[in-house]
Amino acid sequence: MKNTKKIVALMLSAMVLAGCSDGHATISNANEKIFSVGNTTVTKGDVYSSLFNSIGSYVVISDATKAVLNANVPITDEINAEADETMSSYEAMYGDALDTMVASYGYKDAQDYRDNGVIPSIQAKALYEMYVTDNWDTIKQEKNPKKGVIISVSDADTAANVMNALNEGAELADVISEYSLSHSGAEELIYADSDYPVEVMTMVNSATDATYATVTCSDGSIYVLSVTQNDPEAIKEEVAAALALTEDIQVAALTHYIKAAGFKVYDRDLYDTIKLSYPEYLD
Numbered sequence: 682m683k684n685t686k687k688i689v690a691l692m693l694s695a696m697v698l699a700g701c702s703d704g705h706a707t708i709s710n711a712n713e714k715i716f717s718v719g720n721t722t723v724t725k726g727d728v729y730s731s732l733f734n735s736i737g738s739y740v741v742i743s744d745a746t747k748a749v750l751n752a753n754v755p756i757t758d759e760i761n762a763e764a765d766e767t768m769s770s771y772e773a774m775y776g777d778a779l780d781t782m783v784a785s786y787g788y789k790d791a792q793d794y795r796d797n798g799v800i801p802s803i804q805a806k807a808l809y810e811m812y813v814t815d816n817w818d819t820i821k822q823e824k825n826p827k828k829g830v831i832i833s834v835s836d837a838d839t840a841a842n843v844m845n846a847l848n849e850g851a852e853l854a855d856v857i858s859e860y861s862l863s864h865s866g867a868e869e870l871i872y873a874d875s876d877y878p879v880e881v882m883t884m885v886n887s888a889t890d891a892t893y894a895t896v897t898c899s900d901g902s903i904y905v906l907s908v909t910q911n912d913p914e915a916i917k918e919e920v921a922a923a924l925a926l927t928e929d930i931q932v933a934a935l936t937h938y939i940k941a942a943g944f945k946v947y948d949r950d951l952y953d954t955i956k957l958s959y960p961e962y963l964d
Contacts (some may be wrong), residue, residue, distance in 0.1 A: 699720045738954040741946070742962065752802040753811065759808075791897045809925035812934035814917075821886045822912045825873040826911035826920045827885060830893075831856075832864045834903050840895040847893045868909055870916070870923050878902060936961045 706890040754760075775782050783794035813820055830853065834840045839860055846856050849963065854866045871877075871885055878898040888908035890896075897903050910916055924930045939962050946963070956963055 695718070696702045708810070736950055738958045741951065741955060742959050745939050745942075745944055745962070746935060747801065749935070749942055750801055750808060752942065753938055754804040754807045756800060756804070760803050763803055764795050767799050767803075768795050770936060804903075804929075806925050808938065809931050809934045812919040813924050813930060814922040814939060816937075817917065820920075820924070823873065824924075825886070826916060827871045827908055828868050828916050828919075829871055829888075829891075829906060829908040830864075830868055831871070831877065831881065831883065831904055831906045832862055832909065834860070834862065834905055837895075837897065837903060840897075840903050840905050844893045844895050847905070870920060871908075877904075881906065938964070 693735050726749050750806070756760070771782075772779055772791075780790050783791055786798070788794040788798060818863070834842065835841060843856055843860055843862070846859075847853065857864050857866050873882070875882065877885075878900060880896050880898040884894060884906060885908055888906075888911060891907050891909045893905055893907045895903065895905050913920070944962055946955055952963070
């Protein structure tokens with residue numbers, strides 16, 4: 682699908698549009714024949730109409746996104762260096778098959794993939810993080826981010842043993858191994874909407890230090906937990922990087938910056954197709 686979209690995007694961009702007073706666009710030489718089969722002849726106008734209806738909104742939003750990325754996250758030496766490092770890892774992984782791999786995604790070759798695939802993805806991640814930073818006060822209030830360790834245990838005795846061991850200074854990895862716990866051994870970011878029982882979230886929100894505690898929930902689940910950082914400002918960059926990977930933030934960021942750039946659609950038919958597929962970008 683990506684390969685098809687890239688091809689038709691190029692075809693659409695190659696057609697010259699002329700604005701009309703009635704809010705509809707036309708193309709030059711619309712009646713020029715492209716090919717014929719038997720009694721059927723296809724013109725430039727026929728192809729434009731078909732592509733316009735099936736892919737026009739995608740092409741416009743893609744171009745708008747690219748413009749917003751370049752305006753807000755200019756390509757720097759650091760971005761180029763990160764792109765080169767990424768490509769080096771792909772070259773080591775795929776070897777001579779790299780061009781074939783990227784061609785399957787619609788790119789001409791590895792260089793095209795670097796310039797039009799890898800670099801925009803780096804820019805996009807930076808844009809999403811920028812959005813979190815720009816809207817930090819609102820996001821901080823809504824998400825109430827904290828950092829801690831939340832361990833699910835099977836019974837109250839295990840919970841008490843795990844809690845006591847950790848509060849006495851035992852290493853988390855050692856405790857996890859000793860009690861065969863299903864936990865990564867790493868701290869995690871905890872948000873107001875994290876998927877934990879209400880009893881866990883209540884204890885997280887009331888914690889004043891990093892002491893481990895146990896909590897038994899109404900559904901029968903038992904946890905041992907510790908809040909290691911309850912000041913959102915201390916984990917701001919980490920939260921921004923993590924939220925940049927979530928779909929909600931990505932959509933909100935692109936919507937915000939595209940609208941902030943004064944996105945307008947002057948062709949009525951195109952406006953209608955965008956409103957159907959990407960209504961968030963229109964006022």
